Amino acid sequence: SQQGEEDPQALSIQEGENATMNCSYKTSINNLQWYRQNSGRGLVHLILIRSNEREKHSGRLRVTLDTSKKSSSLLITASRAADTASYFCATDTFQGAQKLVFGQGTRLTINP
Amino acid sequence: ETGVTQSPTHLIKTRGQQVTLRCSSQSGHNTVSWYQQALGQGPQFIFQYYREEENGRGNFPPRFSGLQFPNYSSELNVNALELDDSALYLCASSPGSSVDTQYFGPGTRLTVL
Numbered sequence: 175s176q177q178g179e180e181d182p183q184a185l186s187i188q189e190g191e192n193a194t195m196n197c198s199y200k201t202s203i204n205n206l207q208w209y210r211q212n213s214g215r216g217l218v219h220l221i222l223i224r225s226n227e228r229e230k231h232s233g234r235l236r237v238t239l240d241t242s243k244k245s246s247s248l249l250i251t252a253s254r255a256a257d258t259a260s261y262f263c264a265t266d267t268f269q270g271a272q273k274l275v276f277g278q279g280t281r282l283t284i285n286p
Numbered sequence: 287e288t289g290v291t292q293s294p295t296h297l298i299k300t301r302g303q304q305v306t307l308r309c310s311s312q313s314g315h316n317t318v319s320w321y322q323q324a325l326g327q328g329p330q331f332i333f334q335y336y337r338e339e340e341n342g343r344g345n346f347p348p349r350f351s352g353l354q355f356p357n358y359s360s361e362l363n364v365n366a367l368e369l370d371d372s373a374l375y376l377c378a379s380s381p382g383s384s385v386d387t388q389y390f391g392p393g394t395r396l397t398v399l
Contacts, residue, residue, distance in 0.1 A: 276328030
């Protein structure tokens with residue numbers, strides 16, 4: 175079963191605009207990570223935020239985490255055509271096997 | 287490039303057959319995890335190996351099995367293939383048994399006819 179749910183499922187914006195994707199999850203977590211996937215290929219790690227952190231930045235990426243609401247958001251500023259991809263949040267939980275549990279992803283399209 | 291490689295890139299099998307997928311982790315990474323990603327879905331955890339021992343398993347039947355070797359390579363074996371096994375299979379390596387950043391390979395696309 176999927177732990178995280180991304181919202182929206184698909185997002186289409188113009189180049190240069192900002193893109194915001196949201197992720198909700200169900201159980202307590204150690205950390206939350208965001209990954210990017212281009213055209214059904216391997217996943218690329220973008221950023222990791224730990225449960226005791228509230229915000230993290232990496233280049234044009236900004237991630238927030240609200241553990242009280244069990245939600246996270248990924249903001250991509252000044253989007254580029256190369257940002258077109260699927261974006262997944264993944265949680266690492268305290269329960270059971272040490273595994274990443276992914277949501278269904280947001281398909282982001284940047285129009286030139 | 288993550289330094290994680292997988293082979294083959296694509297594979298076509300028929301229902302009931304067996305398949306072996308291979309992964310080569312980054313040097314020094316003693317943990318490998320395997321994921322199944324159906325079309326339009328997020329990856330689902332199959333199992334994880336740490337220092338050649340299974341370290342955890344997701345909700346997959348026993349016909350999904352794995353091996354990890356001392357040279358940072360690993361295998362995913364699937365017996366008695368079913369149509370629903372058609373998916374992208376991803377391996378990911380990490381330097382320790384705790385789940386921090388995982389480095390994914392490009393995946394193997396398996397089609398079961």
